[in-house]
Amino acid sequence: MKKYLVFLLCFVSHLSWSQYDLPVKGLAIAAPDKQNVDRFVKFINEELAPRELNTLILRVDYNFKYKSHPELAEENGLSQMEVNKIVEACQKHGIAIIPQVNLLGHQSWATTVGKLLEVYPEFDETPNVELPEEYVWPNDDGLYCKSYCPLHPEVHAVVFAIVDEIVEAFKANAFHAGMDEVFYIGHEDCPRCQGRDKAELFAGEVTKIRNHLALNGKRLWIWGDRLIDGKTTGIGLWEASYNNTYRAIDMIPKDVMICDWHYERVDPTAVYFAMKGFDVATSPWRKADLAKQQLKLMQDLRANATDEMKEHYKGMVHTVWSPAGSFLNRFYGPFDPEKEDDAVCFKLLFPKE
Known part of the structure; x- marks a missing residue:
C-alpha cells in the first residue's frame, strides 16, 4: 500500500510539473563543507539534474576562503578548487547558482555570534x-x-567586497542577501539608527545592495517576510513583519527577486508581491502536503493571470535549513512519504522521471 501511495504522489506531482512549466525550479541549501563536496556534486548530477531543477541557492556565508577579507573565512572554508567542482556540475546541467551571504540580519545564532560581528x-x-x-x-x-x-560608515566596504568575490567565485548572475527575520533594526541604543523609520532603514539597505550588484549586471534576491504586514494579515512576526519594515515594499526597486517562504499555511502572498510589481517564487520546507498545495497555487496563478501578472509568478524554491551533509543523509536514507521532513518534501515536490 505504501509503495502504491509513493507512486501515486510522484505521478500526480509529475503531472503537475508537466502541465504548467515554471521558470524557476529551485533548491536553497547551505553550501557543503569540504568533506561533502563530492557527495554534493554527485547529488547535483544524479538528483538535481534528472529532476529538472534549474536554480541552486547556496548559503555560503563565510564557508569560503575569501581573499579580499581572509579574516572572515571559516578555518575549513571551501577553496576555489572545491567551488569549481560545484560550478562545473551546475553548468553542465544548466543550473544557475545563486550564492548567499546573510546581510543585515542573522549575524548571530542562539549563543554564537557570526563571523562578521566576531x-x-x-x-x-x-x-x-x-x-x-x-x-x-x-x-x-x-x-x-x-x-x-x-x-x-565602514560596513559596506567589507560586505560588498565579499559579495563581489563570492559572485565571481561561483560565476553567478545573481546574489541572495537573505534579509529575513530582521528583528533588530533602528534600535534605540544605536547612535546612528535610533529614531529613524524602520521601513526606510530596511528599504535603504535593500536598495544599496541592489544598486551595488547592478553595477556589474547582477540581480538581488531576498526572502520576502520583512515586506509583509504581520499584524494586518495575521501571519505573525516570523513569516511577516511586526516592526513596520513591511512598508519598505513601496520603497525598493522592482527588479529585486522575492522568495516568499511559508511553512505552516498556504498563504497566497505571492499575489501581493506580484501586484506590487515583483517577481516571486514560493518557498516551502518540510510539509509535503502544503508544498504540493503551494505548487498548485503557483500553477493556477500563472494559468489564470493576465499577461502583465503571469510573468511575475516565477515558480518554487524548496528550502533546507540543516547542513548539506545531514540533508544528504536524510535524502539517501529510508523514504517515508508521510514523514514531515525536508528531504521527503523535496522528493515529492520534484519527482524524478
Missing part, C-alpha cells in the same frame, strides 16, 4: 545586548539574531 564588533547594531549562555525565546532583550548597523 571580527568587526563595531558593526553591531546592538552591542549592549550580550548573547546568553543558554538561549531561549522570548527573552527580555527581544534577541533572536543580531544585525549589523546599516548606517555604519
Whole structure:
C-alpha cells in the first residue's frame, strides 16, 4: 500500500510539473563543507539534474576562503578548487547558482555570534545586548539574531567586497542577501539608527545592495517576510513583519527577486508581491502536503493571470535549513512519504522521471 501511495504522489506531482512549466525550479541549501563536496556534486548530477531543477541557492556565508577579507573565512572554508567542482556540475546541467551571504540580519545564532560581528564588533547594531549562555525565546532583550548597523560608515566596504568575490567565485548572475527575520533594526541604543523609520532603514539597505550588484549586471534576491504586514494579515512576526519594515515594499526597486517562504499555511502572498510589481517564487520546507498545495497555487496563478501578472509568478524554491551533509543523509536514507521532513518534501515536490 505504501509503495502504491509513493507512486501515486510522484505521478500526480509529475503531472503537475508537466502541465504548467515554471521558470524557476529551485533548491536553497547551505553550501557543503569540504568533506561533502563530492557527495554534493554527485547529488547535483544524479538528483538535481534528472529532476529538472534549474536554480541552486547556496548559503555560503563565510564557508569560503575569501581573499579580499581572509579574516572572515571559516578555518575549513571551501577553496576555489572545491567551488569549481560545484560550478562545473551546475553548468553542465544548466543550473544557475545563486550564492548567499546573510546581510543585515542573522549575524548571530542562539549563543554564537557570526563571523562578521566576531571580527568587526563595531558593526553591531546592538552591542549592549550580550548573547546568553543558554538561549531561549522570548527573552527580555527581544534577541533572536543580531544585525549589523546599516548606517555604519565602514560596513559596506567589507560586505560588498565579499559579495563581489563570492559572485565571481561561483560565476553567478545573481546574489541572495537573505534579509529575513530582521528583528533588530533602528534600535534605540544605536547612535546612528535610533529614531529613524524602520521601513526606510530596511528599504535603504535593500536598495544599496541592489544598486551595488547592478553595477556589474547582477540581480538581488531576498526572502520576502520583512515586506509583509504581520499584524494586518495575521501571519505573525516570523513569516511577516511586526516592526513596520513591511512598508519598505513601496520603497525598493522592482527588479529585486522575492522568495516568499511559508511553512505552516498556504498563504497566497505571492499575489501581493506580484501586484506590487515583483517577481516571486514560493518557498516551502518540510510539509509535503502544503508544498504540493503551494505548487498548485503557483500553477493556477500563472494559468489564470493576465499577461502583465503571469510573468511575475516565477515558480518554487524548496528550502533546507540543516547542513548539506545531514540533508544528504536524510535524502539517501529510508523514504517515508508521510514523514514531515525536508528531504521527503523535496522528493515529492520534484519527482524524478
